[in-house]
Amino acid sequence: MTAWWPFNRGASERKSVTELSLSQLSGLMGWIGWGTASGQTVSPLTALDVTAVFCAARVIAEGIGQMPVRVVEDVANGDGLPRLRMRQDHWAHRLLAIKPNDWQTGYEFREGMVFNAALAGGALAIKNTVNGQVRELLPVPPGAWSIEQRSDYSLRIRVDYSDKTHGYFELDQVFYLRGPSIDGFRGLPAIRAAREAIGLSRVLERQQARLAGNGGKPSGVLSFTLPLSGEAKEKLRDTWQQRYGPDGEGGIAVLDGDAKFHSMTMTNVDAQYIETRRLQIEEIARAFRVQPIMLMQADKAATFASAEQMFRNHVIHTLGPWVARWEESCARDILSHAEGLRVDLDERNLLRGDFKDQAEYYAKALGAGGTPAWMTQNEIRAEVGLNPVDDPAANRLSAGAMNPQGGNDGSV
Known part of the structure; x- marks a missing residue:
């Protein structure tokens, strides 16, 4: 700067x-x-x-x-x-x-x-x-x-x-x-008044990102009835992570040795993220x-x-x-x-509304329905981005059917 x-x-x-x-x-x-x-x-x-x-x-x-x-x-x-x-x-x-x-x-x-x-x-x-x-x-x-x-x-x-x-x-x-x-x-x-709502939104987005980064697969704990050696634990964890982690191919896990998997995270449905x-x-x-x-x-x-x-x-x-x-x-x-x-x-x-609403509005502005007009043709053309016409009547306000005296110059 x-x-x-x-x-x-x-x-x-x-x-x-x-x-x-x-x-x-x-x-x-x-x-x-x-x-x-x-x-x-x-x-x-x-x-x-x-x-x-x-x-x-x-x-x-x-x-x-x-x-x-x-x-x-x-x-x-x-x-x-x-x-x-x-x-x-x-x-x-x-x-x-x-x-x-x-x-x-x-x-x-x-x-x-x-x-x-x-x-x-x-x-x-x-x-x-x-x-x-x-x-x-x-x-x-x-x-x-x-x-x-x-x-x-x-x-x-x-x-x-x-x-x-x-x-x-x-x-x-x-x-x-x-x-x-x-x-x-x-x-x-x-943002100061809404800081709690914004902070919670950031937390929810990060939770969703972590879940997506984990391949949508929940983290958890594998437990066994019989004790395992340290080397067996490391090998089992690496194998599980490789197969069922974020970059793993997933599929159906088959556990033996009285093993159990305990999920430690909630699904999107459980947490009602949406x-x-x-x-x-x-x-x-x-x-x-x-x-x-x-x-x-x-x-x-x-x-x-x-x-x-x-x-x-x-x-x-x-x-x-x-x-x-x-x-x-x-x-x-x-x-x-x-x-x-x-x-x-x-x-x-x-x-502005759609073309139908605009047409009805400008028709009334030109005096449709018998009431005196409040816009001239050239004023409307200018509003919609068109060039004015040379007809002198395009610069006169219509008096409407209720006033037979005739219109006048839109500038007066």
């Missing part, structure tokens, strides 16, 4: 690392991991070994990453009705939607920030600001930064560099995205507030209709809070709460 320089060299002072506060030390220990009753140490890195955790963080991050980013300006007209104007010419649009830095696309930046925030509770990027405009967003790896609150409630961020030094940044010098919080300024890592592992996936999904179906957890009772509603619930209840967090963090850290400007993540593509 290279040092996080150069950017705003005068904004913060680099100092030698001499001591860590209690909160910084606890943050570092959190990155190292949390202990569990199952004996597993769970950290953001080890938690990713559990596929349910990896999938839960991915499905949130990828959902936010694929939403188009728009900088929207609220325009006031004399009629008092609100107007919106897309500001693709604004510097913030290029920064957030196209090029946040020299090595990431807009999608990659959003995906990485939300991925870290979902796992570790928060994500940080340092701003390179020139003449009041944010030119670059430089993401800081998790575990390399911590945040503290001063006695006057202001926040200060400490960033540790690869050369064993560190720097301090004020909140207005960074882009800070966090998840749910207990203290109001630090995000609570989901049921237990399904439950752990649901527990992890609950901690990340993700629908189990989004973690590829098949529900035998689910139908195509119910699955579609689950996908909609995912956008509304899982991605919706992250959309609000992203938009409001951008308003604070990128636009500095500029009046009339805001960042909008467009989730409409994720909420």
Whole structure:
């Protein structure tokens, strides 16, 4: 990892690392991991070994990453009705939607920030600001930064560099995205809250792997009524291991000399591995507030209709809070709460139904059924990725059969 320089060299002072506060030390220990009753140490890195955790963080991050980013300006007209104007010419649009830095696309930046925030509770990027405009967003790896609150409630961020030094940044010098919080300024890592479920999942996977590594054959004890010499014991154990061990050919064992085999492990059925592992996936999904179906957890009772509603619930209840967090963090850290400007993540593509549902929706939007239209033909064509048509009627709203006065220009 290279040092996080150069950017705003005068904004913060680099100092030698001499001591860590209690909160910084606890943050570092959190990155190292949390202990569990199952004996597993769970950290953001080890938690990713559990596929349910990896999938839960991915499905949130990828959902936010694929939403188009728009900088929207609220325009006031004399009629008092609100107007919106897309500001693709604004510097913030290029920064957030196209090029946040020299090595990431807009999608990659959003995906990485939300991925870290979902796992570790928060994500940080340092701003390179020139003449009041944010030119670059430089993401800081998790575990390399911590945040503290001063006695006057202001926040200060400490960033540790690869050369064993560190720097301090004020909140207005960074882009800070966090998840749910207990203290109001630090995000609570989901993996910390779900560490017991994640630890148990790791134990179950290792047990299953050991059983598979043993060729699916249980370990056990061979016992004999008569005593055996040490040489006979070693020879018998080697022969048994060679024939019935992980790489053995298996088959039916024939024991003589009043020998008995006592199994020391449970089978998958005895241990109910499948049921237990399904439950752990649901527990992890609950901690990340993700629908189990989004973690590829098949529900035998689910139908195509119910699955579609689950996908909609995912956008509304899982991605919706992250959309609000992203938009409001951008308003604070990128636009500095500029009046009339805001960042909008467009989730409409994720909420679209099948072609039949879309056709019914757009038919009603054009005024089908007699009610006045709320969309023009060209507006609908733009939404579905088609070029506008030159017919002037394509830019007029239909008044519908209930209003014979005729339509008007969709812009009014």
